Amino acid sequence: YRKVANIQHDIMQKFTTQLVEEYDKIVIEDLAVKEMQMTHVASKGLQRSMFGYFRQILSYKCDWYGKDLPIADKYYPSTQRCSNCGYVKTGEEKVGLNGNLKYRTKHNEYICYKCGNIMDRDENAVLNLLALI
Template identity: 80%
Template sequence: RIKHYQRLLARKRVANGKKATQANNYVKTRAKLQRDYRKVANIQHDIVQKFTTMLVNNYDRIAIEDLAVKQMQMSHVASKGLHRSMFGYFKQVLKYKCEWYGKELILADRYYPSTQRCSQCGHVK
């Protein structure tokens, strides 16, 4: 539905130019688009809240990697996917819930070579 309303708005802008934003049908369509965006955002926030609550209830210690989310969003490689995944919001919610429930949140260093380290002897490639 979001794609549909965006397409309608784009068509109205192309046809009417600057006057399109003042037209009643344009305003109604934009309100419908905003409603659908709000619905998607509410669903995403609900999922993050429920998932973090489940994590905090089931585990005493939670470890996540401390990523530079802002810097990663500025690169054009994975910015859209990272923004959609809401990792920054996830980390923020998990942090305050761990403090709230008295659980321990461990932020792993982003430069720690965990994938290159041998699990047996600790040798780094």
């Protein structure tokens, strides 16, 4: 157990150092990890994740290197907002961990029902987070 933990911590240290050295803009979301662990869909993976540790290390390294680390509010709709037109999905239009049942879209797809923008959900979220800066 200790060996695995040491490997995880080493990888996290190296990864955060690489991020801070390579990028001037780093934005992260303030996730409600405890609430997300209560759902059955992602609970096991989230228990093994190191989101809190990642944020802690990234925060002190950004301070160390003089980089800004904006943190998006946990209620900011980065995955529901269209990065092209700004339309925000609500109600049955939202895309969740199982996709969207009404429009039969997949979890990783983002389709704007206003302007027709189609892209990867994560790429759309990144563009929305970068727009916060």
